[in-house]
Amino acid sequence: MIRKKHSTETASRYDEMHGAGGRVREAWQPLAEALGAMSSQEYARRQDAAQSMLRDNGVTYNVYDEQDGQSRRWRLDILPFVIAPEEWEKLEAAVIQRARLADALLADIYGPQKLIADGVLPPHIVSGHPQFLRPLKGVEPPGGVHIHLYSVDLARMPDGGWKVLASRADSVSGIGYALENRIVVGQVFSDLFRDMHVQRLAAFFQSYRESVQGLAGPGRAVLLTPGPHNEAYFEHAFLSHYLDLTLVEGDDLVVHDDRVFLKTLHGLERVSVIFRRVDSDFCDPLELRSDSALGVPGLLQAVRAGNVVLANSLGASVVESPALDAYLHAVSHALLGEELVIPDIPTVWCGTEWGRQEALARIDRSILRGAFDSRPLFSRRSTARLGRELSAADKRAYKALLTRRGATQVTQDVVPLGGAPIFADGKLTQRPVSLRLFAAWTKNGYVVMPGGLARVAENETVRALSLQSGAVSKDVWVPTPGPVSTFSLLKQTREDVAIVRTGNSPPSRAMDNLFWLGRYSERADNLARVLRAVVQRLGEGAPADPAVHGFLAGLTESFLPARLPRKDGLLSDLRSLISDRTNFAGLPQILGCVRRTAWSARDRLSLDTWQTIHLMTEPDVLPPTNRPFDSAEALSSLDMLVRRSAAFAGHCAENMTRGPNWLFTDLGRRVERAQHLAWLVGRIAENGELAESERIRIGLEISSSVMTYRSRYMNIFHMAPLLDLLLLDETNPRSVAFQLIAAEKSLEELARLTPEGQGTAAVKFAANLRGLCVRPSLLDDLATDPASLKTYLAEVEIGAAGISDALTDAYFRHAIRRRTGSREE
Known part of the structure; x- marks a missing residue:
């Protein structure tokens, strides 16, 4: 039986699962009963099963500032975050209001700018924003819709209320990971998921896709990704599969006569819809960032001509500005005539004398952020230990920064995060949690995905959560008292369909990647077979016959670059080719090419094929370089690599049309x-x-x-x-x-x-x-x-x-x- 672990550190947090006196909240009771009947060993087994599914599916979230961060595995805690139906109604209304407000705000910012003219917004908050795209001033997007997908991050207050931490309106991320979490957790707790009548997500994704495509004319719908080095590339590939979109990079697209085309094997094919996952300022190197290698030259001209629908519209990041949070209540009154259902965390823009004085007065309970960037710059807890005052020097530095650059700064109060249940050390405990919810535009208004992405900290002291910083994700369950929709994007229809033997013409770049995937995988297999033959004859030392030794040495030398210095003969050569990750001609580098090329063509590979590539290219397939060469260990690794390479070739031969x-x-x-x-x-x-x-x-x-x-x-x-x-x-x-x-x-x-x-x-x-x-x-x-x-x-x-x-x-x-x-x- 799993028991709750009590902690004095969590006493001040809102406990999502337990109410007064430790009583389990009504919405959580079925989950609590299931956990109570489950041993710690059984829970651990299910958690391991979930991690195995994530690993086999190749789910990653790349992190730039870590060693080996490019292959960080997605972290999921299988205990779901449950939201009661009556509470969901309030959250749903708040997210819809926020999405409507953000869309109306963009329409004003890139249109008449009445908010500035009427004194509701300071001009600098718009004109000073680095992502305010002046080339799009006066350009109305198709259907007048700026925001097709919107997300908002929420924090629970100790009194049970909610506050908005941040919103995303430009290149919204997390929705694909939320769907992957649902698929995994729904399998791990399949009976509980059904018994709790948890709302499903497929209808939301269908509405999102069909509503955007309904704004466009004939042509291909694509999902534009920055490429495999982006932190959320798995999500991009996953969504392209799920939404039946062609995954493309900027190089795949070209603009002719103010129209966007996809470069395919059959030539140029018209693109009418771009589901965009590239930040706005990187989308067109001709008119925006000239150093961008991710965008499409001339894309803004196609947008101005109204020949392509971008979801979301370019320039939407201007409404993500923390500086806007200080004025959003007034903006809501001006544009919607409504009070905010859920307020923002208290925010002060430091671009006025009053704002700077107020920021100094809040110094002990606030955090300093860029007015146009949500990253924290200066906070009490970054310069002093908890419970101690800032030094005089710290205060002077704080004041000097506000005086020098106040218009580019805001202060935001530090708010506590609610506590979500998590299983740790064999017991239930709680950790700080934030909640990300998503809304999509439809012709009947915005709809909210009945679920979301919860992020849980690894320790009690964290006050700001991000996946980049290592937060653990959770699935979000919204039970409903009524029947649950059984709609699926994969469901069969009764309508007759035309029989076809080919799909849409694929992008040239994708085929280039597959061609090189074939080359690199065969190259790895060839080298592994050569090295295996050498190691088999090597045993625990050099062959007694000098002729055999010379022939084997000649085989290995053929694979070593001429400019690479050789140290200790055959053993050194083998260690270099098998384990040395700095040798660009060795197996580790070649397998890295296999993995990177396969990752670039991820949307073209079946799940079984990708899982085989994942196993074939795992870092632990080959022995490390930090210990002496061991022929038995090397032979075992090479045997495994040859078998997995054969499995990949078999998948290609038997499973690919x-x-x-x-x-x-x-x-x-x-x-x-x-x-x-x-x-x-x-x-x-x-x-x-x-x-x-x-x-x-x-x-x-x-x-x-x-x-x-x-x-x-x-x-x-x-x-x-x-x-x-x-x-x-x-x-x-x-x-x-x-x-x-x-x-x-x-x-x-x-x-x-x-x-x-x-x-x-x-x-x-x-x-x-x-x-x-x-x-x-x-x-x-x-x-x-x-x-x-x-x-x-x-x-x-x-x-x-x-x-x-x-x-x-x-x-x-x-x-x-x-x-x-x-x-x-």
């Missing part, structure tokens, strides 16, 4: 394998001290062709049958001939799927290469004339690179980017 996604991934694999086989045969055929039979054995093992060779030739090892098997045998998936024929077929299929003539040159190049390199009559020359063999292998390597170039010329001209770790940059 034979459309562009598979074709480009497979082409990357064929190009890389052909080059690798040419290199491998060249190493085997070299005249060296090691006997030819032993070189052949090693080559067959690396190329995974041992069984096939033995079934045909027993243990008679000669060069001619090896050359036939690895170069010319069209039935061997590990032969050059197989790769070239497969590449030619894939290119032919791509040419069929794309506009006439687009891939003709690539098909011709592959056909000519196959004609030169796939002829049984070549065998005599290759087996008897070393010069002919050398020329042939060079033609294969150069020809495979030529296929890659021809593919780029035909399909990737819009998407060419420098690839780190590639052989062709």
Whole structure:
């Protein structure tokens, strides 16, 4: 049975779960009863199951200021945050009011600016805001709607009331993570979720998508992301899947004749709706930030022409300003004629003499923030320990800052956060919590998502929560006394639908990423097989036979950059290639390329495929560099990597439809394998001290062709049958001939799927290469004339690179980017 852990530190907080005398609040009673009947071990098992689902789904929230922050896993506490139905009605009304107010405020700021003319708002709060986009002054968005998705962060006061901490109206984040939390927690507590009649979220997402698309004319709807390095990229990829949108980056879009187009394999395709997750000032490098590599040149002109719907409209971050909080009650009266249902935390703008004096008077209970930025700048608790007064020097610095830059500062009272239940150390306790709720515009007004994203601190002293700072998330449950909607975005309809075998034409950049995913994954597999063959013969020390040692050393040296200094021979080389994360030619770097490229194409990969890539590229797959090289440990890691690489290849072969996604991934694999086989045969055929039979054995093992060779030739090892098997045998998936024929077929299929003539040159190049390199009559020359063999292998390597170039010329001209770790940059 799980018991509550009492703490004197939490006495002053509003306890979300317990009321007076420790009595469980009515809305929480079903959850409390379930927890009371659950052992700590069972709860821990469910928490572990949730974390496993998040890990398998690749749910992350990237953090910039951490080592390895780019792969931080999403943190979820499975104990939901419950909101009673009667309380939800008030919160729902407050969020709708806030969304209406923010939209009306933007209409005035970019329109007549009556609030400034009437003295309701100081001019500096608008004109001084860095994100006030003057090029959009006087531009009315389609339908007159500025804000299509809105969020508000709330804090519970000790008396049970609520205060607004902040709002988001520009690039709203968190909604996808809230949905992911719901999916996971709904599975972990499936019976409880059903018994409590928790409201579902799908109808909200449908309203959001369909309402925005209803404002536009014909054309593609896309979700614009800053890319895989953004902290919320998982959310962007997840939402694009869920909302059936094409995930794009700025480079995928182009503006012609004041219209936005998507660069696809079929050419340019009209875009009518952009669900935007790029901050406004980064969206157009021509008219906004010239240093932005995330936006679309000319996008503002398309907006001014009314040819594209942006959700949300550009420039919306101006209403997120903390300085506006000081005037929002007056703005609400002026624009809506209403009192705020939930007030903001007490805020003072320091741009007036009164404001500066008031800020000094509040110094012991307030925090200083930028007027246009919510990050804290100066607070009592940042300069003195709790319970002590500021020093005279601190006060002088505070006053000097206000005098010098008062117009860019606000003070906000520090408010306590309510306490949410959390399971820690085998007991129930509570931690500070804030609540983020979301509203979406519809033709019938704003609607609020019946749930949200709760964020819980890790300790009692935290007063401001953010996912960047390490807060733990919670699902938000809103029970209803009535029936629960069973609507799903995935539900079947009775309407007849047209049968199709292809989807929308994919973006060129996405196909470029899949092509390189195939190349990088095959490159990792090839290197792992070579290193495994070497380590197997190494044992606990160097091979006794100098000829074997020399051949193995030659194999590893081939993968080491010439400019990389070598220290201790073969063992050092192996450690560098297997574990050294600074060696750009080693396995850690190549697996990093696999992961990054797969992450960039996340929306094109099935869940099973992504989970396999995740397992294949986890940091702990390879041994660390901080301990001596251990051949047994290295061999175990390489075996695991080869198996997981094979699993990924199997997912691609068996689970991907034979459309562009598979074709480009497979082409990357064929190009890389052909080059690798040419290199491998060249190493085997070299005249060296090691006997030819032993070189052949090693080559067959690396190329995974041992069984096939033995079934045909027993243990008679000669060069001619090896050359036939690895170069010319069209039935061997590990032969050059197989790769070239497969590449030619894939290119032919791509040419069929794309506009006439687009891939003709690539098909011709592959056909000519196959004609030169796939002829049984070549065998005599290759087996008897070393010069002919050398020329042939060079033609294969150069020809495979030529296929890659021809593919780029035909399909990737819009998407060419420098690839780190590639052989062709």
